[in-house]
Amino acid sequence: MFTGIILAIGKITAIESRGGDVRLTLHTGKLPLDGVALGDSIAVNGVCLTAVALGKDFFSADVSNETLSLTSLAHAKIGAPVNLELALTPTTRLGGHIVSGHVDGIGTVVDKKNDGRSIRFTLKAPDELAKYIAQKGSICIDGISLTVNHVNGAQFDINIVPYTLSETTLNHATVGTQVNLEVDLLARYMERLMKGDAAAKPYSAVTMELLQNSGFIAQ
Secondary structure, eight states, X not given: OBOSOOOEEEEEEEXXXXXXXXXXXXXXXXXXXXXXXXXXXXXXTTEEEEEEEEOSSEEEEEEOHHHHHHSGGGGOOTTOEEEEEEOOOTTOOOOSOOBOSOOOEEEEEEXXXXXXXXXXXXXXXXXXXXXXXXXXXXXXXXXEEEEOOEEETTEEEEEEOHHHHHXXXXXXXXXXXXXXXXXXXXXXXXXXXXXXXXXXXXXXXXXXXXXXXXXXXXX
């Protein structure tokens, strides 16, 4: 588990095809690796990866086809900067929100403009994720815990303060940049719970009738 508070900007140094999927090697910059062991989790642009090789300032991780199909790591290039965060420990400050590192899909930056000393980004999420994104709710973008300012369909705005801009890869984001999105865990579990016994069926959409039966809408 992670909190979405980025500890360092790393860099992809090698991309190796391995039996149909990929092994990445990353330079970790100022990320402290002293307490990291083989098998530990490290979030790379919000994607939870397992360290399979470690050095003083690098680690390698295998990226499965499932992960490649859902994240921007499928388009990773040598030299690309990435946001890095170590997994939680019992004494870590929960400065963001609970992040699993299990990316739900890829969003796209559709607008970027100045807003005082901050930068306001507008992003387009995949349509199937729109229902999980709420105004003033939390969302994880490339591993960064952020607050949603405004929602319009599948588009939403975030405001990036100067410190976050300087300490994460959002400093390099422009219109058209693709980012990894992880919606709030509570939203995903709430949807599943609302289905009740219907969750055991192969597919069960959230309908008006289901919302009424669950007490969310007056009958």
